[in-house]
Amino acid sequence: MKKIAIYILLIGGIYSCKDVVNEVPDTPFGTTPYTADYAQSILPPARVPSDNPLTKEGVQLGRMLFYDPILSADSTQSCASCHNQAHAFTDNGLALSIGIRGAEGKRNSMPIFNLMWHLDGFFWDGRSDILRHQALVPIEDPLEMDETIGNVLAKLSSSSSYPTAFKKAYNTSTIDEELLGKALEQFMLSIVSGNSKYDRVQLGLESFTDQEKVGEIIFNSEAITLNNEQNPNKPANYGADCFHCHGTGNGLFMRREFLSNGLSSNGDFGRGGVNGTAEDNFKFKTPSLRNVEKTAPYMHDGRFNTLEEVVQFYLSDMNATSAVNTNDAPNLHALKDSIYLSPDHKAALVSFLKTLTDEELLTKEEYSNPF
Ligand code: HEC
Ligand code: HEC
Known part of the structure; x- marks a missing residue:
């Protein structure tokens, strides 16, 4: 009960936040509204900051900035260097990102899509409150782009294209920190993933294979120990408890909370x-499972290379003595070491996860390098 109340409060808090609205806000100065393309999907209504409505000009400007190495000290790193579209905007199969001059980062790069539905708490530890603030952090991070905002503004201001592009998007060619953040925010908010096989099945346009169907049941069922009458071949009798934290309910495959999934600590305190x-130690932003097929390696430190390894971790290595809240995954927690999925059921769970891959996200021209 307490948990539900907190959840309602949390959702209430998010939705009542005053600079966030549900409809597409009016667009100023003769700009053209940009409508993110998700009306035909199962995604819930999106929220766009009312002081930064999406416009074609703003999204295009953000896209240029996102792909432009001009944001880094030695012009070698763009945001896209570590957020590659073909990998659902994560790094190119690296556990820890490699930044400027070969510097190794401390965490696994995060996917960029459906951020319109996040809006609060960016990075694995949620240290950036809103996206336009988050967007400036990698520029100054010595292990990523190692540039000063001042230098970036000077370089953009003296370039041949950016003053005009800012003028079109924000009606001023004076480029400042706030507008730089807002432009990157616009592009990142425009990236939507809602056209996977899973979505098309929900919309009645396609069907799951038998194996995927079994995987879906396992994903959405409690982990339990069998009693004599139960049939071990029936997937619902031996669920994997995934839905508690990566629930399918909101179409996002993530709970908008910082949670622990029982990983052994690597010294990173997370949230x-x-x-x-103290009770938030070792909790991390709960990632969406959309496009997981493309975002390996997994977890905040990229410790697992395959989805099979991830599933095996939840079944046998989840650390019950860590910060996992028993309410979050009651049975997964209690039944540590006693959960069993047959090899067929494990394969079915992985095949279900792969139905969350959205080829449109990975290839859509609007999200690609504009140069
Ligand atoms: C050197 C690699 C690298 C570069 C360059 C880089 N990022 Fe990241 N990005 C990461 C890593 C690693 C994380 C997770 C860091 C953490 O949690 O501390 C991350 C996290 C993020 C997130 C958080 C997503 C979420 O769900 O909370 C966003 C958004 C993002 N980056 C956008 C950008 C933008 C915009 C740029 C360019 C200005 C950029 N990144 C440049 C590696 C990089
Ligand atoms: C108690 C909540 C909880 C449960 C239950 C849970 N997860 Fe997670 N999951 C998380 C959190 C939190 C993370 C991020 C952990 C980190 O990196 O520190 C995560 C990470 C992952 C990742 C890595 C994603 C990425 O982008 O790196 C995958 C894949 C995943 N979970 C799949 C599953 C599957 C499959 C199940 C069911 C067997 C499951 N999870 C059950 C909370 C949970």
């Missing part, structure tokens, strides 16, 4: 390291 709250 607790940011807010100093």
Whole structure:
């Protein structure tokens, strides 16, 4: 009960946030509204910041900035260097990102899509409150782009294309920090993933294979120990408890919370390291499982290389003594080491996860390098 109340409060808090609205806000100065293409999907209504409505000009400007190495000190790194469209905007199969001059980062790069539905708490530890602030952090990070915002503004201001592009999008050719953040925010908010096989099945346009159907049941069922009457071949009798934290309910495959899934610690305190709250130690932003087929390796430190390894971790290695909240995955937690999925059922679960791959996201021209 308490949990439900907190959840409602949280959702209420997000939706009542005053600079966020549900409809597409009016677009200023003769700009053309940009309508993200998800009306025909199962995604819920999106929320766009009312002080940065999406416009074609703003999204296009953000796209140029996202793909432009001009944002880094030595012009070698763009945002796209570590957020590659073909990998659902994660790094190119690297556990830890490699930034400027070969510097190794501390965490696994995160996917960029459906951020319109996040809006609060960016990075694995949620240390950036809103996206336009987040967008400036990698520029100054010594392990990523190692540039100063001042230098970036000077370089953009003296370039041949950016003053005009800012003028079109924001009605001023004076480029400042706020507009730089807002333009990157617009492009990133425009990236939507809602056209996977899973979506098309929900919309009645395609059907799952028998194996995928079994995987879906396992994903959405509690982990339990069998009693004598139960049939071990029936997937619902031996679920994998995934839905508690990566629920299918909102179409996002993520809970908008920082949680622990029982990974052994690598010394990274996650959310607790940011807010100093002991009970948030080792909690991380719960990732969406959309496009997981393309985002390997997995977890905040990229410790698992395959989805099979991830599934095996949840079944046998999940660390019950860590910060996992028993309410979050009651049975997965309690039944540690006693959960069993047959090899067929494991393969079915993985095949279900692969139905979340959205080829349109990976190839759509609007999200690709404009240069
Ligand atoms: C050197 C690699 C690298 C570069 C360059 C880079 N990123 Fe990232 N990005 C990462 C990593 C690693 C994380 C996770 C970091 C963390 O949690 O501390 C991340 C996280 C993010 C997130 C958080 C997503 C979420 O769901 O919370 C966004 C958004 C993002 N980056 C956008 C950008 C933008 C915009 C740029 C360019 C200005 C950029 N990144 C440049 C590696 C990189
Ligand atoms: C208690 C909540 C919880 C449950 C239950 C849970 N997860 Fe997770 N999952 C998380 C969190 C939190 C992370 C991020 C952990 C980190 O990196 O520290 C995560 C990460 C993942 C990732 C890595 C995603 C990425 O982008 O790196 C995959 C894949 C995944 N989970 C799949 C599953 C599957 C399959 C199940 C069911 C067997 C499951 N999860 C059950 C909370 C949960």
